[in-house]
Amino acid sequence: MSSSIPLSIQSYSTVEELSVALADLFVTLSVDAIQTRGRFTVGLSGGSLPKILAADLVKRVDAVEWEKLTVFFCDERLVPLDHEDSNYRLCREELFSKVPIPEEQIHKINPDLLENAEEVAEDYKDQLIHVFAHVNSAKFPVFDLLLLGIGPDGHTCSLFPGHQTLEDTIDWVIPEENSPKPPPRRITFTLPTLNHAHNVCFVATGEGKQDILKRIIDENDQKIPSALVQPVHGNLFWFLDDKASAKLTLREKK
Template sequence: MALEVLNKDKNEVRVYENSDELSTDLADYIEGLSDVSIKERGVFTVALSGGSVIRLMRKLCEVPYNKTVDWSKWYIFWVDERVVAKSHVDSNYKFAKDHLLSKVVSCSHKLSVLLVVECKNEIVLNVEQLLPIVPSHVHSINDSLTAEEAANDYEFVIRQLVKTRMVNASDISDCPKFDLILLGLGPDGHVASLFPNHPILEEKNEWVTYITNSPKPPPERITFTLPVINSAENVLVVATGGEKAEAAHMAIDDIGPKCPVLPARMVQPCAGKLVWFLDVEAASKVVRFS
């Protein structure tokens, strides 16, 4: 449970004693969003970031969430990706596969075995609930292309899914409306591969763009643009550790005209909900009373 829940404008900031508590509540929160979306539309579209947020989602693969989340209805995307082979240690796809997605599949297999045993005892269970992630629902980038080509290709894939309404369309912008976008936070205030002072912060037309000079290695990346992030139904920014404290403070608090142009501060969903998940260290500079 959160130690504190702060309301900052229309956004919520949840502060946790440690990363374990944060991880449990994050799993709970995501399960709730997944449930609502699947009841309403039959699918849950989620875009993942790279870095620690993936490890912090690990409880989704544990009891009770591994039994309650309907993984078969998840459609998985990447908010940003490093332009490297999918087998490369720097690949966000590989990281998510190794630390999250593959764990879901193996949990679900175990559950299927349990299901057979329980069915013989005439216990009625919802078979559908126990299906694993469907491989064709996992939309990673094409790693055989250049950064520019990969960004165009990824945008094309998303546009096709918006046409069929597998991915929702925003009512107020010409953008997809993902059910959930998960972001990490860099110590410099970057989110996704949107770095401070980079011209792509101004991008208004593209859904997916690319950079070849990322200050965080590797240099070549593709990324969702701010209009896409801000069109999501739900955005969660997840950060732990003291090195994120200054960035969290500058992104969340009203610090007047001297405020630098910080990508994390530019995350302001037009109609959706933004929730920050911080541990006490990352939240140590966030103003408690305004």
């Protein structure tokens, strides 16, 4: 990885210990962001991440000023909000239903636009503009924290190896209509949106992630989407369990 990026690679013996550390990071960054900017803007991903995040965070609800939290999704599947493939539904079940975050501060795709992926992406960009444009002098939204997962092929959000979505340097959020992983139709943050965040945290667990993590972290393989996530002015965290990090030479065991 680039030595110019503030980088932290931490490995934990168990997923439970990782969950505690991730909740610690979330709480600490929320306090700092609210003190500095008056709010805490977060981008969430799906997969196993919401459950890992919520496992310890829901035990300390009083540590977060939830009314000052604004949530977006780093990518979303173009399905109804109550569909089993919806990242919103997953995050609601694991986290939102257990904490006092105002529903209007959770930014969802418009289910009335599902037939047109371009319109869904444009509407989601409008929501981003509404939240970020009046306080943001950068060309892209600047999130306080983006929480990302990683697939066995190295994809993150809905940015897949070899897809043209990786080449977009202008847009904030774009459609992906040919995902190799079902469902095929999605929207996703672009690499520039990811790379303008104050803090980006990847979370990966399990033996199935060993080889791809070695290619990303030890070998800096630029063909892999997750390796292209390198915040311009922010911090990059990798929170791993020992099963996932077993082949890495660069890691701090906890």
